[in-house]
Amino acid sequence: GRGEHVPGAAKEVTMRGGAAAGVRAELRGGTEAQIEADAVVIAAGYAGVALVQPLLGEMDLGIRRLPHFTTYWDVPFPAGADLHKSRLPAWADLGVSLYGFPDDGESGFKMAWHEPRRGEGEEAREPTAEALEALRAAGETRFPALRSATYRGQYACAYDSTPDEVFQIGAVPGTSGVYFVGGLSGHGYKHAPSIGESVAALVCGSPQPIDLAPYALRDAGRRAL
Template sequence: MTGSGPADVTRRSLLIGAGGAAVSAPAIVPAQRLGSAPQVTVVGAGVFGSWTAEQLRRRGARVTLVDAYGPAHSRASSGGESRMTRAAYGKDDIYTRMALASLAEWKTLSAAAGLPIFVPHGVLMLFPREEQYFLDTMAAHRRLGLPTQALGPAELARRFPMIDMTGIAVGTYEPGFGALMARRAVQTLVGRFLASGGSFEQRKFQGTSSLAPSDHLVLALGPWLPRVLPGLLRGRIVATRQEVFTFAPPSADARFTPAQMPGWADFNGGDLFYGFPDLEGKGVKFARDTHGVEVDPDRNDRRFTDAALAAVIAFRDRRFPLLRGAPLATSEVCQYENSSNGDFLIAPHPQDAKVTLVGGGSGHGFKHGPEVGRLAAELVLDGKQPDPRFGLATKSNVQKREVI
């Protein structure tokens, strides 16, 4: 991800036609090629941009990755410590398949890294009733042959004694999934991309005339994407503030380690809380998945609010009674970049097929980075359109989230 001033982009200028002001000279000039290898510039070194750059490189393109602040920096949606990887998506089994394919890439990257990138502690989802999301998830996982387990209250209480299962009717447990160490993952990926012949430039994106000439441009700017393309994406992708907390577990209590405690999500009567065990000694993580207040990614106040902390503590004390009174270890304020319906954006610019738009991670995108990159690379190099739900036409100015 990278910061940038407001401007809309085409090869001719910064896209007057989509509602932005033209502020720069011709944007993309055909590059001299070495043989037939296309030259591609990817702007934004978050998880989507970095995996797009790597997938393009694997397919023989000459790729330059550009970011103002560096891979997975603290302002980016891909910054921070941990992200969940799961295949539970209810009826949206396109994401189940993408999560599975991406997990294989994450495991390969983790095996090659000096420190773990993937932590396989399993993922538990808790429901107050056998609702449709639960039924659809189990049906999809059975079709795909996944070892996901449906557990009732007694079995949940026996296997996960650190969680009070009051009010829980059923849960899904995915033993093969877990946590991704976010910043480490992206920085490791970019390091391998560079070692394998890719290029990186740290600079602020100020329109395509500020970049080296390319045959194709990929804009993967995360929460900055609607700022760069306001006439096209304002309202269709919205950055929102998210607050995350970790608490110090009781001394020598193994129940909160990744060996015993899973990552979890609690469908709490329309509200959704989620968290992780104590990863690498940072503390037990809690967050409320609100997709809340819209923010400017450059001016997002990184101080937590008392109201957010109080809501998390109230939930923690009810669902995790062994953590009552646990001291706050860390707090973090980041952001999502939400598409209007929660589906990703992987699409050509409507006025210029040589510009590809990648974004809309919507709080669940990190795990899918490898597959998003693959789909974007196929679009850039082969003109192969991904599933229509990733197109621009499915994104409106009305925020109605449908993917969880």
């Protein structure tokens, strides 16, 4: 059947006898409504933790909010031409936990550490000049054209991270019809299509394109981290 988009904010997953009954939501304009459903998928990044936690009891998924920033750079022609999307794919240097995207002709060359800067505290802040130079210098070892790059700006965000960076995806234990997708640790956007197809199959009881069993919800406090 056709889906319906309801703009608003989910406040609570409602249950009936241990089974999903829907979602209590605050709709645009401030009114509240009960959206009836026999299956609920919580896929809201770190905000999803607050929705699923009341259903978990003492179980701790170990998902934490870690501040992060990505940066954008202008690289002069002609060296910068090699960093354009027509010549360079998305890339990652796992040896130094650095990744980025080619210049799309509008935003500039994107580059960031994969490892969140835990020393920045709970709220993401504008990176210091020293932090930016360290990032640029690390990128320069792989892309010499970055030697003459000009910093354009940054975008602050946050990871919903698990201690081991393994996703938490699956049915919520002790419930029927409630599913959780989280702990994607900065990789969700890359895997969204395959995760979406597999979660939809899980909800519908169909064969999953990707086996989600390795990502079943688990108590982080009971794992050797």
